[in-house]
Amino acid sequence: xxxxxxxxxxxxxxxVKDQKIGEGTYAVVYRGREASSGRQVAIKKIKVGLxxxxxxxxxxxEVKYLRELKHQNIIELLDVFSSKTNLNLVLEFLESDxxxxxxxxxxxxxxxxxxSWMAMTFRGLEFCHRNWILHRDLKPNNLLIASxxxxxxxxxxxxxxxxxxxxxxxxxxxxxxxxxxxxYSRDSDINHGWYRPPELLFGSRYYSxxxxxxxVGCIFAELMLRTPYLAGESDMDQxxxxxxxxxxxxxxxxxxxxxxxxxxxxxxxxxxPLRDLFTAASVDALNLLTQCLIYEPKxxxxxxxxxxxxxxxxxPYPSHPSKLPKTSPPVNTTQPLDEIDGNTLSGKNNRKRKLxxxxxxxxxxxxxARRLDFTKTTPGS
Amino acid sequence: xxxxxxxxxxxxxxxxxxxxxxxxxxxxxxxxxxxTTIYGGGVKDPSGRITEYSSEDDQCPVxxxxxxxxxxxxxxxxxxxxxxxxxxxDRLFTLGPAPCPICNKVLRKLAFTPQTFEDLGVEKEIxxxxxxxxxxxxxxxxxxxxxxxNDYLEEVEDITFNLINDIDVVGTEARIAKNREANAxxxxxxxxxxxxYALTLQQTEENERKERELRAEELRREEEEERHxxxxxxxxxxxxxxxxDGKNASKxxxxxRKARAExxxxxxxxxxxxxxxxxxxxxxxxxxxKDVPHVPFQDDYYAYQDRYLLQPVYVDxxxxxxxxxxxxxxxxxxxxxxxxxxxxxxxxxxxLDLAPLxxxxxxxxxxxxxxx
Numbered sequence: 001x002x003x004x005x006x007x008x009x010x011x012x013x014x015x016v017k018d019q020k021i022g023e024g025t026y027a028v029v030y031r032g033r034e035a036s037s038g039r040q041v042a043i044k045k046i047k048v049g050l051x052x053x054x055x056x057x058x059x060x061x062e063v064k065y066l067r068e069l070k071h072q073n074i075i076e077l078l079d080v081f082s083s084k085t086n087l088n089l090v091l092e093f094l095e096s097d098x099x100x101x102x103x104x105x106x107x108x109x110x111x112x113x114x115x116s117w118m119a120m121t122f123r124g125l126e127f128c129h130r131n132w133i134l135h136r137d138l139k140p141n142n143l144l145i146a147s148x149x150x151x152x153x154x155x156x157x158x159x160x161x162x163x164x165x166x167x168x169x170x171x172x173x174x175x176x177x178x179x180x181x182x183x184y185s186r187d188s189d190i191n192h193g194w195y196r197p198p199e200l201l202f203g204s205r206y207y208s209x210x211x212x213x214x215x216v217g218c219i220f221a222e223l224m225l226r227t228p229y230l231a232g233e234s235d236m237d238q239x240x241x242x243x244x245x246x247x248x249x250x251x252x253x254x255x256x257x258x259x260x261x262x263x264x265x266x267x268x269x270x271x272x273p274l275r276d277l278f279t280a281a282s283v284d285a286l287n288l289l290t291q292c293l294i295y296e297p298k299x300x301x302x303x304x305x306x307x308x309x310x311x312x313x314x315x316p317y318p319s320h321p322s323k324l325p326k327t328s329p330p331v332n333t334t335q336p337l338d339e340i341d342g343n344t345l346s347g348k349n350n351r352k353r354k355l356x357x358x359x360x361x362x363x364x365x366x367x368x369a370r371r372l373d374f375t376k377t378t379p380g381s
Numbered sequence: 382x383x384x385x386x387x388x389x390x391x392x393x394x395x396x397x398x399x400x401x402x403x404x405x406x407x408x409x410x411x412x413x414x415x416x417t418t419i420y421g422g423g424v425k426d427p428s429g430r431i432t433e434y435s436s437e438d439d440q441c442p443v444x445x446x447x448x449x450x451x452x453x454x455x456x457x458x459x460x461x462x463x464x465x466x467x468x469x470x471d472r473l474f475t476l477g478p479a480p481c482p483i484c485n486k487v488l489r490k491l492a493f494t495p496q497t498f499e500d501l502g503v504e505k506e507i508x509x510x511x512x513x514x515x516x517x518x519x520x521x522x523x524x525x526x527x528x529x530x531n532d533y534l535e536e537v538e539d540i541t542f543n544l545i546n547d548i549d550v551v552g553t554e555a556r557i558a559k560n561r562e563a564n565a566x567x568x569x570x571x572x573x574x575x576x577x578y579a580l581t582l583q584q585t586e587e588n589e590r591k592e593r594e595l596r597a598e599e600l601r602r603e604e605e606e607e608r609h610x611x612x613x614x615x616x617x618x619x620x621x622x623x624x625x626d627g628k629n630a631s632k633x634x635x636x637x638r639k640a641r642a643e644x645x646x647x648x649x650x651x652x653x654x655x656x657x658x659x660x661x662x663x664x665x666x667x668x669x670x671k672d673v674p675h676v677p678f679q680d681d682y683y684a685y686q687d688r689y690l691l692q693p694v695y696v697d698x699x700x701x702x703x704x705x706x707x708x709x710x711x712x713x714x715x716x717x718x719x720x721x722x723x724x725x726x727x728x729x730x731x732x733l734d735l736a737p738l739x740x741x742x743x744x745x746x747x748x749x750x751x752x753x
Contacts, residue, residue: 072679108661112672119675130682132724162720204714206703211715256713280592283584297715304683312675314581320670325661 011081015090017043026058031093034078040093041078045086058157059087065133065156066091073124075144075154094154095147096327098219099140102226107325111282114223115311116318117143118288120151121216126303128153129209132161138215139195140222149321162208193238194218194231198249199297201239203262210297213306217292224278224285239266246293247271254295284311433495441466443473443482457493461486462505464496509544513537516557518571519564614641688730691723 015032021042022029032043046059066077079090098117101107121143128135137158144154197214199207221229230245232238243249248269249257257263274286281289288311291301301309312318424433439456440447443465448454456464463483465473473479474490481488498504517537524530543553561568614637621633697704700718 106657108657110661115675123679126678199714202713206712206716207714208716208720254713260713279595280588282581282588284581296713298712298717300715307677310577312677315578317672317674320672322670323672 008081011079012083012088014079015041015043015081015088032090042091042093044089044091045083046089048085048087059089061159062156063089065128065159065161068131069128069133069156071124071127072150073120073152074127075152091154092146092152094144094152096145097141098143098145098151098223100327101145101325102140102222104325104327107327109223109226109325110316110319111285112316112319113324114220114285115316116321116324117151117223118216118220119307119312119318120321121153121219122303122306124151124153125212125216126307128159129212129303133159134162134209135159135212135215138212138219140219143219145324145326149324149326151321193235194228196238197297198239198242198254198295199257199260201235201242201262202257202260204260208297209302210300213292213300213303216303216306217289220285220289220292221278224281236264236266239264243267243269245272245277246295249295257295282311282314284309284314287311432497434497434499436499441469443469456496458496458501458504459486459488460492461488462501464501506545510541513541513544513557515572516561516568518568518575520571523567523571610644688733689726691719691726695722697722 014035016035017030017032019031020028021031026047028045028047030043030045032041033039034041063077063080066075067080070076075094076092077089078092081088081090121138125135125138133156135153135156135158137155138153142153142155144152146152193201195215195218197207197211200211218229230238230241232241243266248266251258258265274290275281278286278289288301288306288309291309292306294300424435425431435448435455437448439454441454441456442463446454446466446468451466455467457467457470458464459481461481461484463481465482469482470490470493473482474488478487478489480486496504498507517533517540519530519533521527521530524533540553540556543549618634618637621637622630625633694704697718700721703712703716703718
């Protein structure tokens with residue numbers, strides 16, 4: 001046994017696997033704990049040898065970026081070790097995700113709750129961006145909720161660093177990644193497109209932090225509506241949906257967009273005021289939402305500026321994380337992978353999502369969304 | 382009428398009783414009721430609050446004309462808190478600033494304001510307090526300790542009292558001016574915040590009202606639907622009874638009733654939004670944690686931006702293509718060359734403050750970028 005193996009065995013001993021709680025194409029997730037302290041963790045066993053090129057790309061990315069990022073609002077990678085031929089990621093154990101919270105009809109959101117989630121999301125995202133990392137796959141089920149209410153960004157399987165000075169290579173990598181992302185959204189997860197910004201849908205190869213901001217804008221809208229905001233059925237339909245909601249961009253709104261690689265002219269829509277849909281949102285909230293959903297990526301608000309936006313300072317104060325509404329613990333412990341850390345391309349996951357977008361549920365959801373009261377303030381705040 | 386005249390001779394105010402049908406059954410003269418002075422006459426806004434005070438006893442102290450003879454008499458208040466009627470103001474001040482006929486302070490026509498309170502002392506106090514509140518608008522957050530904030534409040538109250546009671550007006554004004562000079566930035570910032578807060582409140586109110594209307598509308602629609610369903614149910618029974626023969630009649634009625642009961646039960650499933658909201662509020666009330674104001678950044682990362690200076694342009698052959706992109710094809714995606722440069726600079730200066738091999742190295746031997 002050489003030194004590396006010894007070190008690995010040492011690490012392996014620190015963690016105990018309990019029961020299996022989910023399985024995806026790429027990984028099996030176990031609930032586990034730290035042998036010394038009993039602290040709960042999620043252990044993600046990556047299946048190696050399943051693919052010709054060796055290890056799954058998303059696992060490599062996840063390790064690469066999570067090793068670097070330590071922040072209150074980003075999932076913590078506690079350890080990495082190998083067992084036999086498998087790679088094991090030891091992650092913080094988080095009980096719920098934002099998608100489940102949004103979907104839980106028995107929970108009522110106060111405007112202060114939404115503000116709190118948004119603040120935590122922007123904080124985590126700002127930390128990624130300041131460390132030059134794009135997440136590129138933000139959606140409610142990648143925003144996990146800890147038992148103390150803290151929101152944590154998870155699933156760095158599609159993340160990459162940006163603004164690399166040697167970017168002649170970078171742009172090719174980005175190209176490949178974008179293509180991968182496109183294929184990903186077409187083949188395996190139809191809903192991924194809901195949070196994709198128009199510049200990616202038009203096939204841009206040079207992009208920046210603004211792609212994540214668009215996703216956050218969509219999530220913000222979803223929190224207020226309790227139903228996905230821009231839910232298209234395909235890439236094409238996604239663009240259609242966006243333009244129907246926000247109006248078609250003109251050359252003035254977004255210089256150069258007609259020259260993007262995958263640009264296709266899409267019908268002409270006029271912009272309807274957001275106020276029509278978000279009847280109860282405060283002016284500041286609408287302003288922040290508008291700034292997250294600006295077509296021209298350079299004009300889109302940055303995570304840093306968003307954190308200083310008036311919305312976060314206006315009353316009511318953001319809810320304390322421990323006060324945020326929570327889903328009741330799942331009865332069925334063998335939930336699909338994404339509840340543990342959302343990093344899954346499993347068929348199970350997208351079937352689940354697809355179901356939720358079937359017409360009848362969408363109807364009931366929107367009916368309730370209309371009745372939501374966003375204007376009530378938390379007592380005592 | 383004799384009694385009436387007698388009262389008049391005794392110097393009591395006698396209200397003129399309209400002759401003829403309108404006069405009250407009793408012939409007792411009506412003393413001008415105190416209630417009109419307590420509650421005041423005058424202009425009221427829709428909610429019943431008096432916006433401009435006036436009384437039947439109003440008399441212009443300058444020309445001595447009164448409400449009795451001059452129905453349209455309107456008294457305005459000068460900046461020295463003396464009342465006079467509009468015609469006197471016109472007469473005295475149209476040609477420019479002139480001394481107050483009562484106290485000789487030089488007044489301008491535009492500085493007269495309508496009277497809100499019966500007692501001019503109150504009027505004065507309110508105006509002064511309003512002015513002082515604008516000048517001294519610091520909050521507890523602007524002070525290092527509660528003690529200092531309390532001292533500040535004490536001083537403000539002192540200044541207010543001086544102004545109200547005309548004690549050392551010159552000295553007090555000097556104190557106010559000094560404060561204004563010293564705290565100009567804070568005052569402006571707080572004023573802006575307050576204006577914004579007022580605006581938010583107003584918007585919240587407006588939104589709440591809209592929301593209520595929407596909900597009422599929805600409720601009405603639901604009721605309408607229910608009524609409709611009930612009626613069609615009745616019609617259905619009659620229709621089916623018509624078609625059915627006599628033996629089946631009671632069965633038909635039973636079946637239809639059962640179907641309706643099922644429908645209604647289905648509709649009532651789940652608690653109402655209101656109940657859920659109450660539950661949510663109750664749940665949060667038990668948690669001790671207090672909501673705190675938003676803090677944008679919880680570390681001092683951006684405090685170190687003076688470590689480097691980003692030039693507008695660098696000699697960078699690699700980024701040539703993007704920079705020469707006149708048509709904006711590459712820029713439409715939001716990529717910024719400047720970010721690449723900034724990243725390189727950031728990396729260059731990132732470790733300057735770190736002691737070599739400090740505790741930023743974790744057990745695994747990896748360097749970790751931490752928030753601290």
